[in-house]
Amino acid sequence: MAIVFRQETFRDDFTYRNSPGNIRRFPFPFDRDEYMYSVNMEPHVRGQAGTVYESLIDVDEHYVAEMQDRALVLKEDPLRYQALPHMMAAQWDTLELLMEEQAAGYPEHFTLIRNGDRWRWINRPLGIDDTFTFGDRSTLPYDPFEYITRQAQGDFCIVDQRDGNLWMDAGMVTTQADWSLDFDIGMNFMEWHGPVPLAHQIGVFDRALKFLLKLQLGKPTRRFNWTMTINPRLDTSPENYHKWGPDRTTVTPDNVGEKVHLRVELQSLWRLPRSNAILFVIRCYLISMNELVTVPKWARRLHRVLKTLPPELVDYKGLTRYRDNTIAWLSKHDDGAPTSPGIFPD
């Protein structure tokens, strides 16, 4: 079924909304009424129609608007895309993976025709029809990694594996929850995770790294991460903190429903064939509180998660200024009834 792409903005007048159908497929990340960091990883396999697991690289009604927002960010700040020179094979790996997955999941919107090294890529939503030589940088208008991630939702990091560690050696990062590629590039797994509270102490990163070093070709894995954002803004980067930081003080008991958004990252990790690097996909989904409470189970559960969230996480995720207002607002949607297991609506 063809997706109807919305015309909307993630800045200035913030016209971003989810259609009712898109709300039902929102990846609500909490499978119980409280939250703490853990090695929450599972095989990234296809799931039911009508969920974000329908395709392994998810495309939804926000695709075109997100790609326009990315182009704006890159125009203002080209350093949101970076790739170290030794990552060229991984760039081509990523281009192949994203083209193949998008074409397989959405044949009405994307087509990939491979004729040896001569490839033709048709992206109908963005009006692109390019023929190029796989492996020859000069036949594309951008680096292969930049080219394809200007046409794929979510942020992307490619991490190189060496010396028993992972190194952030390439990235396209324009929709991030307050971290900077320009700062993290060249760092290893433990270094870039440095600011995260509590997780180091309980061994989450030691175990996650061991697991990722052994990630196998053909067996991608996934996990959720989440935070909250005021206004449906994709680019909440440290570089632009002056633009979005002050939004946090604008939340009042009356505007929680439209201003406060749950921000969920469906992260998938893929071993890449030619380079043996790992592609880390951070697919970001936003939902306003008004939209979220149309699913009663999610309203009850988010209320409880926020109430019991450890203070270190409240602080790290930057929720302090508006958490109380949000809990008070959500409490009207929580009758205390038990919630069913799992993440899906009842």
Add this chain to the structure above:
Amino acid sequence: MSGGLAIAVRVSRIDTVAANIKRFRLVRHDGEPLPVFSAGAHVIVTMDDDGHRRRNPYSLMSAPHDTSGYDISVLRVAESRGGSAFLHEKLREGDALTISHPVNLFHADKRGRKHILLAGGIGITPFLAMMAEFDRANVAFELHYAMRSREHGAYWQELVERYGAHRVKLYFSAENDVLPVASLLHNQPLGTHAYVCGPDRMTDFVLRTARECGWPKSNVHSERFLAPISGKAFDAELLRSGIVVRVGDHESILEAVEAAGIDAPYMCRGGACGQCETAVVACNGVLAHHDVYLSEEEKASGRKVMICVSRFDGTKLSLDL
């Protein structure tokens, strides 16, 4: 599921390439292309030897971008428990095998300015793919290849022809030619990486010499074709499955567990990847750790064992499996 998704293949061609070494070309059963891989990768080959299932890792030696088939080369080992003997003596062109997706535990450092490859005997296989990749990407490399004799060594003539004598140096021990490890590792430019794959003694010697020459650990890479070392048979209690398995003298714990129908995780089956790490709940005896994965402290603690290669001598071993 363990060891990656399985791929059904057919042996399209078998060639004898040296005394005791055969090359096998594997193509996909359904005629589709195989996955591209990164140089240094191996696959686990599963063989059905008269109802006896054997699984051995073999390095992919063909060019990584060639997806029409994979080539492996196998040395017939003298006291084979079956794997290399089966491949050499029973397998015929057209026969079916199953392989895992490629796994790479021996990748080249992509930032390296120059790569020195030290091969001993059958340890040449991962380097064949690496050289194809370096050559294609125009990266500087040198191969130093030690063999028993001209008859026992595989591919050396082709390699000299393809890459030139300035990049391929040969050493035949039958002719009293010795690989000059120390002088090679001395005075290399900054940013050089060294790789060794060969008999254990050679690997140990190279690693020790590199350390003595002041090479940073991160610039020296090795792969060992470890195989389960045999010993006395013993029993292992699998607590979660609630059974006791007998591990035969020529069998690994992993093989015994699989024969009992239990799907234990594995990847390299060679003590290197860490996938088969198993918690030891009770141990009345001595664990013989043959892996290169656990740290010395972990080995000494006796609380973990890599069941693909390590063994046990004693009265009671209970595993969290």
